[in-house]
Amino acid sequence: MTDEIDYYELLEVQKNASADEIKKSYRKLAMKYHPDRNPGDKEAENKFKAINEAYDVLKDEQKRAAYDRYGKQAFANGGMGGGNPFNGFDFNFSGGGFSDIFSDIFSDFMGGGRNGSRSQAQDGADIRYNLEITLEEAFNGVEKEIKIPTTSVCEKCHGHGTADGKEAPICQNCGGRGKIRVQHGFMIMETTCPNCHGEGHVVKDKCKECNGEGVIHHEKTLKVKIPAGIEDNTRMRIPNEGQSGIRGGDNGDLYVFISIQEHKLFIRDGANLYVRVPISIATAALGGKIEIPDIQGEKIEVNIPAGTQTDQQAKISGEGMTILRSKRRGDLFVQFRVETPTHLTDRQKELLEEFRSLSQNDNCQPEAKGFFDKIKDLFVA
Ligand SMILES: [Zn+2]
Ligand SMILES: [Zn+2]
Secondary structure, three states: OOOOOOHHHHOOOOOOOOHHHHHHHHHHHHHHHOOOOOOOOHHHHHHHHHHHHHHHHHOOHHHHHHHHHHHHHHHOOOOOOOOOOOOOOOOOOOOOHHHHHHHHHHHHHHHOOOOOHHHOOEOOOOEEEEEEEOHHHHHHOEEEEEEEEEEEEOOOOOOOOEOOOOOOOEOOOOOOOOEEEEEEOOEEEEEEOOOOOOOOEOOOOEOOOOOOOOEEEEEEEEEEEEOOOOOOOEEEEEOOOOOOOEOOOOOOOEEEEEEEOOOOOOEEEOOEEEEEEEEEHHHHHHOEEEEEEOOOOOEEEEEEOOOOOOOOEEEEOOOOOEOOOOOOEOOEEEEEEEEOOOOOOHHHHHHHHHHHHHHOOOOOOHHHHHHHHHHHOOOOO
């Protein structure tokens, strides 16, 4: 489109113009040929594109130097080959090369004016909500009220964010797109327009009700029904309860991430519950009974058989967790741990000494006996 016209001529500056002079001249011309000022004027539009293309090269010291040396050839397809003027620069555009990228910029730029993406429907974002419940709540199922942030269109300004409630003028910096292309060396990145902060419009007198945002932030309360038997780290999706869509876009979804607090007594593994119970050596040897609470707080009597060892467990059928979408329940496992007594009184020591002397050649500790029989042969002397 601008092949035959020199960039300097386009910007109406001398070849030795300073960066400042180029900028000044570009601004003046951009204002003059801006499509907002020349609606429907194809010639002005082309001129506008051309001066932008020229300015994009000349405002960058490195690119301007390359242009001075090689002309537009420096930016054409395949121009990066043998006589690469950009040695030492780290960039790697596959295929298209610069010319494609430029035209891409401008087609975006032009297309994004008044009727660009800003007027299109925009879906609301999903929201994540972390909810911690107790093991008892997971057992019984529970209904929780949660408060989630939400927005609604400001009624005072009809969503325009302006004091007078009318649509704000289009941002001149980005032509209403809300985004601009920025050049970092030879990389072109799209960033939010700093002038309008991505809104595409610049609000001078802000609506006091919404502080110019056009939306009011508030909280909404939702009831979330958590089914009995829910597992730790479950994600529940609640459709349409995320951020509101804009201009007819769909609402996002709400995701409730459920985690279950550690319980004082029970450890859960799927449908089963485990409880560790310390017992004395006397109870372990002689047997006995203990009472423990179940997950609902009811008393359960647990029988400890005589000769119980550490890690031996008693299974209590049907006293475990509820199973999701089922009438059944898992099992409760009582895991015994024999506790060696400490801080003995003289009398206790005396009795244990007596017990030890009576147990010497006895069969009451079969595992120990087997062990000592095994190691007897291993002593050399
Ligand atoms: Zn802008
Ligand atoms: Zn408002």
